[in-house]
Amino acid sequence: MSRLLRQPAQLARLARLSNPQLLRRTLQPSILSRSIAPSPSAIRCTTPWRPYSTNNKSEPKDKAKKDDGNQSKPATEETKKDEDEWSLPLPEGWVYLSKPQMEAFVRHLSNGPPAYTEQMKMVLRLVEKSGVPKEAVDVIQKLRTNGKLSIIDKGRLMRYSVQIASRAAEIDAQTGGALGKMNTDKKPSTDFNQNEKPGEEPKKEEENKTSEGKEGSAQESKSDADSQQQAKRPGKAGQPGSPFGGGGGGGGWGDSLQSILLLLIIMFGYDFLFNRSVSKEITWQEARVNYLDKGLVTKMVVEDDSRVLLQLVPEAQAGQPQLAFSIGSIKSFERQLEQAQDALDIPPNERIPVSYEKGGSTLGNLFLAFGPTLLFVGIIIWTSRNMAGRGGGGGIMGFSKSKAKRFNAESSVGVKFADVAGLEEAKVEITEFVSFLKNPQKFEKLGAKIPRGAILAGPPGTGKTLLAKATAGESGVPFFSVSGSEFVEMFVGVGASRVRDLFAEGRKNAPCIIFIDEIDAIGRSRQEGKGGFGGNDEREATLNQILTEMDGFNTREQVVVLAGTNRADVLDKALMRPGRFDRHIYIDRPTLKGRKEIFAVYLKKIVTNEDTEHLIGRLATLTPGFAGADIANVVNEAALIAARANADEVKMMHFEQAIERVIGGLERKSLVLKPEEKKTVAYHEAGHAICGWFLEHADPLLKVSIIPRGQGALGYAQYLPQDAYLMNTNQLMDRMAMTMGGRVSEELHFPTVTTGASDDFKKVSQMARKMVMDWGMSEKVGPVHFEDNPNAVTKSHSEATSLQIDGEVERIVREAYQRCKDLLTEKKKEVGLVAEELLKKEMLVRDDMVRLLGKRQFGDNNEEFEKYFGGGQGANPIDTDNPDQPTPAPAFTKLPTEESRR
Numbered sequence: 009m010s011r012l013l014r015q016p017a018q019l020a021r022l023a024r025l026s027n028p029q030l031l032r033r034t035l036q037p038s039i040l041s042r043s044i045a046p047s048p049s050a051i052r053c054t055t056p057w058r059p060y061s062t063n064n065k066s067e068p069k070d071k072a073k074k075d076d077g078n079q080s081k082p083a084t085e086e087t088k089k090d091e092d093e094w095s096l097p098l099p100e101g102w103v104y105l106s107k108p109q110m111e112a113f114v115r116h117l118s119n120g121p122p123a124y125t126e127q128m129k130m131v132l133r134l135v136e137k138s139g140v141p142k143e144a145v146d147v148i149q150k151l152r153t154n155g156k157l158s159i160i161d162k163g164r165l166m167r168y169s170v171q172i173a174s175r176a177a178e179i180d181a182q183t184g185g186a187l188g189k190m191n192t193d194k195k196p197s198t199d200f201n202q203n204e205k206p207g208e209e210p211k212k213e214e215e216n217k218t219s220e221g222k223e224g225s226a227q228e229s230k231s232d233a234d235s236q237q238q239a240k241r242p243g244k245a246g247q248p249g250s251p252f253g254g255g256g257g258g259g260g261w262g263d264s265l266q267s268i269l270l271l272l273i274i275m276f277g278y279d280f281l282f283n284r285s286v287s288k289e290i291t292w293q294e295a296r297v298n299y300l301d302k303g304l305v306t307k308m309v310v311e312d313d314s315r316v317l318l319q320l321v322p323e324a325q326a327g328q329p330q331l332a333f334s335i336g337s338i339k340s341f342e343r344q345l346e347q348a349q350d351a352l353d354i355p356p357n358e359r360i361p362v363s364y365e366k367g368g369s370t371l372g373n374l375f376l377a378f379g380p381t382l383l384f385v386g387i388i389i390w391t392s393r394n395m396a397g398r399g400g401g402g403g404i405m406g407f408s409k410s411k412a413k414r415f416n417a418e419s420s421v422g423v424k425f426a427d428v429a430g431l432e433e434a435k436v437e438i439t440e441f442v443s444f445l446k447n448p449q450k451f452e453k454l455g456a457k458i459p460r461g462a463i464l465a466g467p468p469g470t471g472k473t474l475l476a477k478a479t480a481g482e483s484g485v486p487f488f489s490v491s492g493s494e495f496v497e498m499f500v501g502v503g504a505s506r507v508r509d510l511f512a513e514g515r516k517n518a519p520c521i522i523f524i525d526e527i528d529a530i531g532r533s534r535q536e537g538k539g540g541f542g543g544n545d546e547r548e549a550t551l552n553q554i555l556t557e558m559d560g561f562n563t564r565e566q567v568v569v570l571a572g573t574n575r576a577d578v579l580d581k582a583l584m585r586p587g588r589f590d591r592h593i594y595i596d597r598p599t600l601k602g603r604k605e606i607f608a609v610y611l612k613k614i615v616t617n618e619d620t621e622h623l624i625g626r627l628a629t630l631t632p633g634f635a636g637a638d639i640a641n642v643v644n645e646a647a648l649i650a651a652r653a654n655a656d657e658v659k660m661m662h663f664e665q666a667i668e669r670v671i672g673g674l675e676r677k678s679l680v681l682k683p684e685e686k687k688t689v690a691y692h693e694a695g696h697a698i699c700g701w702f703l704e705h706a707d708p709l710l711k712v713s714i715i716p717r718g719q720g721a722l723g724y725a726q727y728l729p730q731d732a733y734l735m736n737t738n739q740l741m742d743r744m745a746m747t748m749g750g751r752v753s754e755e756l757h758f759p760t761v762t763t764g765a766s767d768d769f770k771k772v773s774q775m776a777r778k779m780v781m782d783w784g785m786s787e788k789v790g791p792v793h794f795e796d797n798p799n800a801v802t803k804s805h806s807e808a809t810s811l812q813i814d815g816e817v818e819r820i821v822r823e824a825y826q827r828c829k830d831l832l833t834e835k836k837k838e839v840g841l842v843a844e845e846l847l848k849k850e851m852l853v854r855d856d857m858v859r860l861l862g863k864r865q866f867g868d869n870n871e872e873f874e875k876y877f878g879g880g881q882g883a884n885p886i887d888t889d890n891p892d893q894p895t896p897a898p899a900f901t902k903l904p905t906e907e908s909r910r
């Protein structure tokens with residue numbers, strides 16, 4: 009419809025093209041009904057229609073009287089009697105227009121676009137036939153007396169037009185399309201000729217009507233043939249295309265409604281845009297001689313500084329349009345008016361009032377009147393579409409819809425417990441939910457209450473979501489997954505209503521599992537944020553709704569709520585209490601055993617000829633601290649590296665490259681260091697390596713490199729820390745000393761030091777501070793725990809204690825430094841040896857170290873390391889240039905770079 013409105017020519021085409029079809033549709037029933045048996049509807053369709061103003065002598069008077077009695081028209085003088093037998097009674101509050109009113113209406117419409125004159129005639133016939141709402145009479149009366157309408161009145165008239173159009177459609181449907189048929193045959197009693205004097209019947213029309221009256225039923229019998237003729241000449245002048253469908257049992261009344269509406273909108277739109285007022289142009293002289301001099305002018309309105317509208321006494325105005333004349337300038341008009349009034353000797357207090365109006369019904373006014381409303385409606389539609397596009401559920405109402413993704417037991421949730429490696433304890437806990445969903449009677453008959461839900465807490469990527477999915481997969485129930493952040497919207501109340509919707513959906517689909525990931529986005533403690541500038545009301549409202557919903561489940565409702573979070577510590581206590589999230593399942597990063605199991609799951613999908621057991625063990629040993637997601641990533645990365653090298657299978661070196669890439673980041677080949685910088689980096693890394701090699705509690709060294717990697721790392725020494733859960737003071741001191749190795753080596757080998765050790769100092773300081781404040785490892789401060797929250801306004805301890813803590817931290821760091829300095833001073837030669845080798849080879853592996861320094865004195869303190877990497881081997885330094893030496897395992901050899909492979 010909007011497309012049609014933008015292209016009025018199309019509408020004309022549409023109306024014209026639709027005419028033959030409509031005619032055919034209209035005709036068919038009457039032809040059929042006549043060839044078989046005359047039916048009342050067929051007769052009705054062909055009964056000639058007589059407009060109200062035609063005083064048709066041929067109509068039998070008694071019939072007219074009878075009809076009059078049947079009509080429920082108001083008994084005013086202006087009310088017109090309808091004589092057509094198929095006319096429907098006027099609805100309450102509706103009247104027929106009087107002839108002068110009709111003429112005023114016609115004059116108004118005749119200002120529409122010329123291309124639609126024919127269509128306007130049809131609208132007119134329709135108005136004659138259908139009557140108008142009573143209130144419309146007031147507006148039309150204004151049109152009659154003022155010749156123009158205000159924007160508000162035009163808007164009203166538009167509204168009445170819609171009502172008229174729907175009544176027309178009703179009549180058309182109820183009379184089997186008679187209205188449509190009538191419009192193809194008849195002309196309105198009131199013509200559109202503007203220049204015609206009001207009240208005067210056009211002669212031609214009169215003739216037509218007389219002949220109509222004479223021919224009477226002859227026309228009826230001719231109608232089929234005529235109609236068929238018309239069908240062949242669509243849109244010919246005088247035979248307008250009908251916008252009324254309606255034929256064939258009212259099937260086209262929707263078309264009628266649409267067409268009439270479009271026509272009216274076009275007409276009024278045209279009027280708005282192009283006709284400042286419905287008026288007749290005269291000259292100043294005419295205005296003066298015919299009206300001013302005769303004392304008929306009551307007021308003058310200057311429009312847009314260029315045109316003057318005359319307001320006349322009612323007697324003079326009656327029956328004619330608004331009069332207007334153009335002026336060159338206001339000044340000259342005022343002068344002329346004054347002279348005229350002076351000449352007429354009009355006293356100053358009786359002079360004709362002049363008012364000034366700007367704009368009239370210009371485009372600007374139109375925008376001023378409707379712009380804000382249109383803008384508002386536009387914004388609503390845009391926002392609503394946007395929400396729908398984001399999966400908001402469609403339309404503005406979609407805001408409150410939950411965005412949970414539903415996975416079906418048969419389709420998407422293909423995950424089973426077997427796919428979740430490790431996490432044995434968590435699986436045991438959660439299996440209970442599965443048996444509850446599968447077999448609730450088992451629990452109910454013993455009077456047991458089933459837990460409502462479980463919080464799965466732990467570091468990112470450890471398999472919380474996977475476990476929740478597996479629970480749904482095992483129990484074969486629908487699974488609704490939603491992220492906590494999806495409840496957070498800028499509109500107040502949306503979060504709470506989404507929670508309501510989610511739980512309602514869950515209840516509808518019970519038994520089912522609802523999984524809320526990252527629940528900390530909405531489940532944070534309500535105390536948080538209260539201290540500052542007040543809490544977040546929207547978040548609290550959402551949390552309260554979750555609390556309410558979880559309370560709302562009765563024990564028989566088989567809806568289990570699981571939630572995942574990385575921050576169980578910040579969750580609201582009310583959320584964690586029994587009866588809501590009863591179970592708290594902590595899922596930590598996998599241990600060596602867990603990593604082996606996860607590698608086993610993912611390596612199944614990889615093409616490799618390596619010994620699986622050895623591969624898994626070795627990779628698991630190389631990846632301490634890796635979460636399940638990291639392991640999945642390493643395996644995939646290795647396959648990608650192998651594919652890039654066009655390998656047939658994924659080899660150990662591909663896996664090791666992948667691990668190195670995940671830990672250290674991408675090799676930065678573009679970063680070229682100056683020779684002296686490279687030398688500093690080599691001595692710095694050699695210092696770390698020597699500390700790691702000679703300190704008793706250091707972790708086994710894997711490799712040292714001066715190839716820049718990732719973000720800002722110019723070199724690195726990779727150790728293999730054990731899965732340690734406790735550390736003693738000696739271990740910590742050795743680790744700190746090892747971390748200081750880089751800076752101390754720089755001090756010993758160069759006249760000045762560099763900025764390269766800042767990250768080392770940060771680590772050392774953090775460790776020392778924890779030893780003093782958290783772990784009670786300072787004799788002076790004692791076994792006390794101190795809160796170390798840099799954001800806290802008040803400290804948990806006194807200034808004196810702070811000073812004491814600072815003093816102890818400094819002491820520990822200094823001790824570690826001294827330990828390192830003593831060692832590196834003693835091993836200065838070895839540092840130089842390793843550094844020079846590093847400068848030559850860029851990367852040294854464990855075997856290089858053994859070759860250069862001899863077997864490590866203290867062993868590797870790591871069983872797995874010794875098992876998979878042959879730790880302790882190489883008691884005799886390996887000469888890699890000697891072909892008789894055993895080939896080192898891949899982790900100990902330099903990995904081929906991209907260039908060397910090419």
Ligand SMILES: Nc1ncnc2c1ncn2[C@@H]1O[C@H](COP(=O)(O)OP(=O)(O)OP(=O)(O)O)[C@@H](O)[C@H]1O
Binds near residue numbers: 431472526
């Ligand atoms: N125990 C595991 N067994 C198999 N795959 C795992 C395991 N843990 C994690 N993964 C892998 O890691 C991916 C991410 O895991 P998941 O989404 O469950 O982590 P999460 O703990 O929910 O993380 P987050 O806290 O960031 O939401 C999984 O799709 C899976 O491929």
